[in-house]
Amino acid sequence: MTAALTNNPQARLPALSKTRVAQGLLGVAVLLVLTKTVLPAGLVRPPEWLVWPFADWINALFNFMRDDLGLMHVTRGFAEGVEWLLDVTANLLYGRNRWPYLGPIPWSVIAVTAGVVGYALQGWRLALLSAGTFVWIVVMGQWTWSMETLSVIVVAAPFSILFGLLIGVLGWKSRRVEKILNPILNIAQSLPHFAYMIPVVVFIGVGPKAGAIVTIIFSVPPMIRMTLLGLKKVSPEVVESGHMCGATRWQLLHSVQIPTARTDILVGVNQVIMQCLAMVVLASFIGMPGLGQKLLQLLQALKIGRSVEIGITIVLLAVMLDRCTKAWAVRQPEHFEKGTSWVVRNKFLVIWAVLVAVAFALAQVFPMLDQVKRSQALSMAKPIDAVVDWFIVLIDPVTQWLRWFLITWILIPMRDAYLYLPFSAVLALLAAIGWAIGGLRSALVCIAFFGLIAMSGWWDRAMITVYMVSFSVLLALLVGFPMGIWGARHDKRAVKVLLICDTLQTFPSFIYLIPVVMLFGVNDVAVVSAVFLFAAVPLVRYTIEGLRGVPEALIEAANMSGATQRQTLWNVRLPMALPTIMVGVNQSVMFSLFMVIIAAFIGTQDLGQEMQRALSSTDVGKGLVLGLAVAFMGLMVDHLVNRWASRRRQALGLA
Amino acid sequence: MTTPETVISCNNVWKLFGEKAENYLAGMTGNPTFDEIRQAGYIAAVRDVSVDINRGEMLVIMGLSGSGKSTFVRCLSRLLDITGGTVKVEGQDIGALDEKELIDLRRNKMGMVFQSFGLLPHRNVLDNVAFPLEMRGQDRHTRRARALEVIELVGLGGREEYFPRELSGGQQQRVGIARSLAIEPDIWFLDEPFSALDPLIRREMQDEFLRLQEMLGKTIVFITHDFDEALRLADRIAIMKDGAVEQCDTPDKIVLEPATEYVRKFTEEINKARVVHARGLARPINGIAPSGEPIAGHTTIQEMGRLLVNDTRDLMPVSDKNGKVIGAMARQEALDVLFGAPA
Ligand SMILES: Nc1ncnc2c1ncn2[C@@H]1O[C@H](COP(=O)(O)OP(=O)(O)OP(=O)(O)O)[C@@H](O)[C@H]1O
Ligand SMILES: [Mg+2]
Numbered sequence: 001m002t003a004a005l006t007n008n009p010q011a012r013l014p015a016l017s018k019t020r021v022a023q024g025l026l027g028v029a030v031l032l033v034l035t036k037t038v039l040p041a042g043l044v045r046p047p048e049w050l051v052w053p054f055a056d057w058i059n060a061l062f063n064f065m066r067d068d069l070g071l072m073h074v075t076r077g078f079a080e081g082v083e084w085l086l087d088v089t090a091n092l093l094y095g096r097n098r099w100p101y102l103g104p105i106p107w108s109v110i111a112v113t114a115g116v117v118g119y120a121l122q123g124w125r126l127a128l129l130s131a132g133t134f135v136w137i138v139v140m141g142q143w144t145w146s147m148e149t150l151s152v153i154v155v156a157a158p159f160s161i162l163f164g165l166l167i168g169v170l171g172w173k174s175r176r177v178e179k180i181l182n183p184i185l186n187i188a189q190s191l192p193h194f195a196y197m198i199p200v201v202v203f204i205g206v207g208p209k210a211g212a213i214v215t216i217i218f219s220v221p222p223m224i225r226m227t228l229l230g231l232k233k234v235s236p237e238v239v240e241s242g243h244m245c246g247a248t249r250w251q252l253l254h255s256v257q258i259p260t261a262r263t264d265i266l267v268g269v270n271q272v273i274m275q276c277l278a279m280v281v282l283a284s285f286i287g288m289p290g291l292g293q294k295l296l297q298l299l300q301a302l303k304i305g306r307s308v309e310i311g312i313t314i315v316l317l318a319v320m321l322d323r324c325t326k327a328w329a330v331r332q333p334e335h336f337e338k339g340t341s342w343v344v345r346n347k348f349l350v351i352w353a354v355l356v357a358v359a360f361a362l363a364q365v366f367p368m369l370d371q372v373k374r375s376q377a378l379s380m381a382k383p384i385d386a387v388v389d390w391f392i393v394l395i396d397p398v399t400q401w402l403r404w405f406l407i408t409w410i411l412i413p414m415r416d417a418y419l420y421l422p423f424s425a426v427l428a429l430l431a432a433i434g435w436a437i438g439g440l441r442s443a444l445v446c447i448a449f450f451g452l453i454a455m456s457g458w459w460d461r462a463m464i465t466v467y468m469v470s471f472s473v474l475l476a477l478l479v480g481f482p483m484g485i486w487g488a489r490h491d492k493r494a495v496k497v498l499l500i501c502d503t504l505q506t507f508p509s510f511i512y513l514i515p516v517v518m519l520f521g522v523n524d525v526a527v528v529s530a531v532f533l534f535a536a537v538p539l540v541r542y543t544i545e546g547l548r549g550v551p552e553a554l555i556e557a558a559n560m561s562g563a564t565q566r567q568t569l570w571n572v573r574l575p576m577a578l579p580t581i582m583v584g585v586n587q588s589v590m591f592s593l594f595m596v597i598i599a600a601f602i603g604t605q606d607l608g609q610e611m612q613r614a615l616s617s618t619d620v621g622k623g624l625v626l627g628l629a630v631a632f633m634g635l636m637v638d639h640l641v642n643r644w645a646s647r648r649r650q651a652l653g654l655a
Numbered sequence: 656m657t658t659p660e661t662v663i664s665c666n667n668v669w670k671l672f673g674e675k676a677e678n679y680l681a682g683m684t685g686n687p688t689f690d691e692i693r694q695a696g697y698i699a700a701v702r703d704v705s706v707d708i709n710r711g712e713m714l715v716i717m718g719l720s721g722s723g724k725s726t727f728v729r730c731l732s733r734l735l736d737i738t739g740g741t742v743k744v745e746g747q748d749i750g751a752l753d754e755k756e757l758i759d760l761r762r763n764k765m766g767m768v769f770q771s772f773g774l775l776p777h778r779n780v781l782d783n784v785a786f787p788l789e790m791r792g793q794d795r796h797t798r799r800a801r802a803l804e805v806i807e808l809v810g811l812g813g814r815e816e817y818f819p820r821e822l823s824g825g826q827q828q829r830v831g832i833a834r835s836l837a838i839e840p841d842i843w844f845l846d847e848p849f850s851a852l853d854p855l856i857r858r859e860m861q862d863e864f865l866r867l868q869e870m871l872g873k874t875i876v877f878i879t880h881d882f883d884e885a886l887r888l889a890d891r892i893a894i895m896k897d898g899a900v901e902q903c904d905t906p907d908k909i910v911l912e913p914a915t916e917y918v919r920k921f922t923e924e925i926n927k928a929r930v931v932h933a934r935g936l937a938r939p940i941n942g943i944a945p946s947g948e949p950i951a952g953h954t955t956i957q958e959m960g961r962l963l964v965n966d967t968r969d970l971m972p973v974s975d976k977n978g979k980v981i982g983a984m985a986r987q988e989a990l991d992v993l994f995g996a997p998a
Pocket of ligand 2: 724725726770846
């Protein structure tokens with residue numbers, strides 16, 4: 001391969017000039033840094049004429065939409081519908097005093113239902129997990145909060161699924177719609193959570209209603225993507241057979257294409273529900289009651305014991321919802337023997353009906369099976385607090401030192417260094433990287449994304465975000481990469497580690513804040529550690545997947561030519577796995593960006609802090625500009641990594 | 656004898672894959688070869704094909720992989736819009752049908768069996784087979800009864816609740832066949848329908864096929880890679896190469912008088928005696944009345960080998976199905992077919 005390249009002068013020339021250009025740009029960047037003191041101010045920070053009032057424009061547009069187009073009435077109307085549904089679920093799940101005045105359903109009935117669903121979908125283990133989650137919730141006395149959270153998911157997820165399905169089908173039917181949809185989805189999926197909240201607050205206000213609507217909007221994009229993907233994957237012969245059976249377009253869609261794309265669509269449902277949970281927890285920032293709000297309050301009050309309990313509840317809910325929907329997605333239809341009776345065919349329904357009846361009856365006799373008051377709960381917050389306190393005191397010297405060391409010797413110098421860089425030098429550096437990876441086009445993409453950030457007027461804040469993300473990702477690489485290599489060494493270990501990573505990835509990001517606040521309190525070190533934890537998981541995961549995915553034949557060939565384990569790893573496995581590992585790096589950067597912004601409330605001075613301010617002053621323009629600035633960072637990295645990985649795959653003959 | 660009624664009539668049908676293929680075809684001069692078209696960036700899957708298919712006829716299409724067989728059949732059912740030429744079904748240009756008319760045509764006249772089955776994975780056998788009836792809007796009960804009937808016919812009785820993934824390839828193929836039979840189509844397209852079946856069932860299905868065709872007089876377009884199968888079933892065989900039909904004729908003619916070098920090569924390996932029938936060698940009688948017992952026209956040369964060797968007549972009379980003498984066959988010629996012509 002390389003021989004062929006070097007022998008061919010035409011192939012070599014552009015490659016050479018490409019690195020030359022990149023080196024030249026790098027030189028410019030270095031020069032700009034070195035001569036900073038004598039540079040004109042316009043090259044150090046974006047000059048005034050370059051900073052455009054995007055926020056004002058967006059605000060004007062929003063005001064126009066809200067007041068002149070009367071969009072307010074539409075959104076309010078929709079919101080009222082959602083509120084009505086929320087009231088119904090709130091009544092049923094935790095007995096809010098609203099129509100239909102039936103609730104609350106006894107907790108034992110809900111636990112039994114969850115158990116039967118788990119059993120029907122996968123078997124005993126999932127049944128135990130599902131029912132156990134609800135038992136845990138009730139035992140810990142968190143029933144009302146959990147049901148507040150769940151009642152929103154129950155309303156929001158179906159809306160997201162429906163909208164996603166509709167938009168997905170539209171995009172699949174029309175190439176033009178798909179073309180418009182793609183960039184929107186790209187941006188939407190890299191906008192931090194808060195960016196969604198501000199417009200919703202403007203249009204809807206705060207409270208559960210707003211929480212539900214922001215959740216709906218936030219979880220639609222993955223559904224659209226999976227619907228599109230699934231419909232595209234339906235084999236042409238299946239569609240043709242539908243045509244030959246004389247199906248009309250509508251018949252074709254609902255009885256051939258959508259059912260055949262079932263698995264992908266259900267994977268979309270899984271993602272919707274996980275996104276819903278993540279967002280519902282965060283929606284506490286806009287007055288959404290429930291688990292998220294409690295967690296937020298407790299964390300801010302540094303009540304570690306009870307935060308841990310709530311954290312466990314959220315984690316259990318996340319894992320349960322994830323496992324159940326995944327099991328549903330991969331379920332294959334199975335036939336019954338002929339002559340099977342109705343009862344056997346519908347055995348889960350029968351079991352459920354019986355168990356629910358029993359639970360209802362028992363709940364009448366034993367009030368404990370109906371509702372459990374907080375005072376009756378078995379909260380373990382006190383012992384947990386004691387243990388945590390003991391632990392914290394024990395390792396206090398270490399954390400103290402670590403905190404001092406990180407802040408004085410790494411974080412502050414690093415932040416100052418990033419802030420020292422003239423913005424022109426940063427742009428030149430990014431252009432150099434872009435050029436080296438993907439030529440002129442990538443260089444322009446990099447400049448465009450960061451140029452827009454410069455024009456937004458939030459350069460310094462953005463650089464602080466960049467510094468935290470780059471430091472955390474670097475740390476995550478240093479830890480995650482070796483861990484991935486270690487995990488990939490044996491089959492069994494790989495499966496285990498992958499399972500752990502999978503589970504950790506289902507946790508809503510908020511959860512990662514609990515241990516770091518516990519250890520480091522509320523400061524930059526805590527933020528960086530949370531981001532680091534969150535970012536390390538995808539790295540471990542993709543490193544393992546990349547290493548495991550290397551074709552056996554190649555490894556055998558290496559072994560045959562007498563390579564040692566280490567040589568095989570460095571010369572065969574890692575180079576082949578690198579494209580996959582880079583996907584992990586990409587995800588890691590994305591996750592870090594999200595996390596940095598979320599962590600803002602425990603004290604940072606970056607874009608996230610400004611976003612919180614925008615949220616509390618409901619400044620849509622500012623909020624969206626900040627959100628887009630974060631999204632552009634993510635999209636730039638995404639572009640670079642994808643370019644690099646696809647080139648690399650081609651070179652390795654993998655694509 | 657009545658002239659056979661043409662059911663499907665194709666005139667200069669072209670199918671090119673590629674951007675703006677119509678423009679390329681319109682501006683095309685002369686008769687470019689497959690490779691020349693490929694140079695221009697198009698794949699000529701069907702090249703200038705003109706074939707008429709009669710009612711009750713079974714046309715078998717053969718050719719190497721990628722020669723355009725499946726594509727041609729898709730053009731006949733308008734699963735693909737053709738690039739040039741016309742396809743008429745019962746006199747109606749199907750290119751001109753609107754969506755509704757096309758759906759009607761497919762609901763009432765056409766059935767198709769797909770090379771890789773094209774079953775709906777989420778429906779069990781019964782619901783797959785009943786699918787075309789469901790599309791027509793028949794009620795649950797009738798479609799169930801009819802579906803069970805055809806499921807029985809293809810030998811899948813008792814498995815109607817299985818899902819496609821729970822069936823073997825051959826069984827899945829039979830579901831596909833049953834589904835296409837459910838609406839009793841007049842025109843039946845079969846894309847390698849028996850390729851996934853084991854030899855025994857394959858034979859059974861072929862017999863079933865011949866019986867059905869005899870009984871219902873369906874018009875069938877059948878794709879196969881298997882020459883024996885083609886010989887058993889075909890009224891005519893069309894041999895395709897690079898999208899063009901090299902020759903479309905009765906099996907006898909194809910082996911006895913190959914139109915092109917390619918067809919000769921294609922049929923070289925075949926034992927001609929098994930293919931050629933007495934009627935294929937029969938010449939009209941010009942006044943001479945050959946004596947003796949006539950030979951039935953549908954016997955192959957191989958089947959009458961012993962007779963040929965033992966008989967002493969130079970000319971042997973050949974009769975049709977009803978016993979009427981239609982011509983005479985030179986014994987020497989038949990012996991040449993049997994043992995190969997002397998060098
Ligand atoms: N949708 C398509 N787009 C582009 N080219 C196609 C398409 N469908 C078929 N072709 C090409 O048209 C040619 C004919 O394909 P076709 O499937 O008709 O062959 P076939 O004779 O049925 O082969 P097989 O015996 O393998 O089934 C092939 O070269 C194929 O690559
Ligand atoms: Mg084919």
